[in-house]
Amino acid sequence: MGRPKGKNRKRKNLSEEPEFIGTVYPESMHDGGEDNAAGNDQPDEVMNEAVQTQINDETQSPEHRVCSQEPDLNDGLPNVDEDAFNEHAFMNDETPAPESEGTTAPNKPKRSRGPTRMKDIARDPNSRIKVEFNSMGEPYGSGSVKLSSYLGPLVREHVPVIIEDWRKIGEERRTVLWKSVQARFELDEEYHKMAVIKQMGCIWRASKSRLVSQIKSCKNNAERLKLRPKNIPPAEWRKFVKAKTSAAFEELSDTYKERRRNQIPHTCSRKGMVRLAEEMKKESSEPSEVTRLQVWVKSRTKKDGTAVNTNAAEKIKKAAELVETVSPSSTSTNPKEDLLSQLFGPDNPGRLRAMGRGMSQTKLACFQMKSKFMDGMKRDQLRLIQQVHDLEEALSKIRNQKQKAEVGENSAPRSVNMKLQMKCLLFDWAGTDEKVGEGRILSEEPEEFVNIIPLGPNSYKILVETAIKPEAYLWRPARNVFNMEQAVGEMIAWPQNFVVPFSSGCEPEDITPLLSELLQAA
Structure with a gap:
């Protein structure tokens, strides 16, 4: 007998659409609450039957029917029974009855975008994607877009929404998330980890908020049960739903909603302020002149050039007036004194407008100080590089001079005018008063080579x-030139005390007494 078609079809779907292949887990990872071995691998029908069995066991006696120990999800909701969590009880009183043949069927709901899965990254774990970071330690560029898309499904898979606070997810789960990200992206530094973990927290909280909104929009518990993620057991899901539909949570939610209404929304969508600022710096001829005010105005302006709402239009108009009244030279980069703080007042503690998530005045001051020292180091490096280039040019000139000087080492230079050079006699530098050769004086500059x-x-x-005494040794032998015979036609160095110049009318025989007088005077 072959396997049932349903099981084969399910396995085929799982193999065709793997959500995360090669997720890295630490060896000490044994979190039963996250694995949910009984809940992750079983279909919803089995889970609903287990819930129904549990409810039937609790309600066997009349006492249990009157007062059940299981918390009721529908406190404050009329005509909602506990059996609504069972999939077989979906067709209850609140479910609309099927329409007759004469009635017109309602329009099908518009197909909406499902959750991001990033299957291309999951199926290619060997090629790591590069992510760029700016001077403030925030990711930007095309790699950061894929990183954000990947973090969403990853954090939804490993971090249940029933956890109250992101900071309480535990070190083991945090390690799983970080290792999974490192397997796909080139992120190895510690500040990379801090930025990614922080971004995960923001994505997780946003996903949790969307799920709570969907829970509130449901009409009955059957619809709420369909929203249950696979990593949450049914019992924990009921507690979570009850907490998010309570009166205390509604009051707290209304408070934050009112605070949210007073804010001016931006048009960046998932791009964020950091990527927007980097794009503006890339398009600008002077990236250092892109201010917080410019980023804020750009983020509150639509593609057609209009403001996002009337409040934003008023602020943008006031911002234009501030820019006209303040000269560019007097514009301050201090967040306490810049144009954006003049427009809105001081920033809230721990936050800075138009600077991305988690940026505070203290962090900004540290980054600015670091940038200042880095700029100084870059200037010093450029100065040293310029000095090296100057030294190389000087050495090149010296080599050229040597090459020019070496022209006469093998043969007499053709450019030398022999008539203008004074003739001389060369006497033995050992002091024997013997004539060893004749030549011409070319130079007496010490810098000559x-x-x-x-x-x-x-x-x-x-x-x-001329070599008068061919075997006489040179004062400074050169390569392959050791005596006067070999030095004929070459340029050599000779001490001045043993060189006697003579004019064209003087005979060489008259030079010997002169040399004796010079030696006696020396």
Whole structure:
């Protein structure tokens, strides 16, 4: 016998639409309340039969029928019975009867957008998506959009709405969430974790708020039971529904609704202030001049250029007047003194308008100080880089001078005018008074190079023309040039005390007495 068609069809659907593949769990993760082994894997029909059995057991005796120990979901709601939680009791008195053949069937409800699942990310766990962060530690760019879309279904799967406060989800569940995000996105720093966990909390609270609104709009308990998430047991769901439909919660909700009405809504949708500010900086020629006031005005303006409501229009008009009265040079970046604080007054403690979630004056001051030091380091780095470039240029010039000087090391430079250079006799630098060669004096500047070595003081740069004593050693040997015979046609260095210049009318035989006189004077 083959398997029932229903089971095969269900397994096929599960394999075709995996919500999260490869979710990372820590080894010490054993939270029975989250796993709900009896509730996550069973269909709603089985769960409803279990609820019906529990209700029947509690109501077997007349005493239980009069006063049941199970809390009633419908305190304050007329004609609502406990059996309404059973799926087989959906067709009760409050359910409209089927229409006759002559009546017109009502229009089908418009198909709405379902919950985000991000199946493409779930099916490709090997390629991690890069997420950019701005100087304030907030994500932005295309990677942050996918991150936000991924965090929604992830947090709805792992964090039940019956938890009272996001800060009470526990360290193990927090680790599961963070490891699952790291498996899909390039997030490794500690400040990445702080920003993502904070964003998860905001998404979880928004999802919980939408679920509570759906609970309030339901007409009976059967409709409320259909809204039960799979990670919440039926008993806990009944308690949650009762708490959210109580008079105390309604009073608290009305208070926050009234406070919400006094606020001016923005048109950023899921983009948020951070992404909007980064887009404005990217489009602006001067990103540093994008102020909080400009971001706020942009976020309260529709695509057609009109304000989101009349209150926003008045504030935008006043903002334009403030900008005209204040010069750009006197505009302050201090959130206590900038134009937005002048328009609305001081910000609430722990919050800053048009700066994203969780931004406070203390955090902003820390980030501004960090940016100031980073800018200073960048300026120093650019200055050092410029100095390195200058040194490289100087070294390049020195190398060029060496190359020019080395032209005469192998052959006499053609540009040297021999007639303008003074002829000289070279005597043995060892002090033997012997003539070793003849040449011409090219320079006596100490900065001149001879054989890649500066000439130095008390020396001549000599172009050797004749070797009188070929075996005489050079004062400064060079590569492959060690004696006068090898130095003919080359430029060498020779001490001034052993060089005697002579004019064209002077004979070399008359130079020897002059050299003796020079040596005696030295």
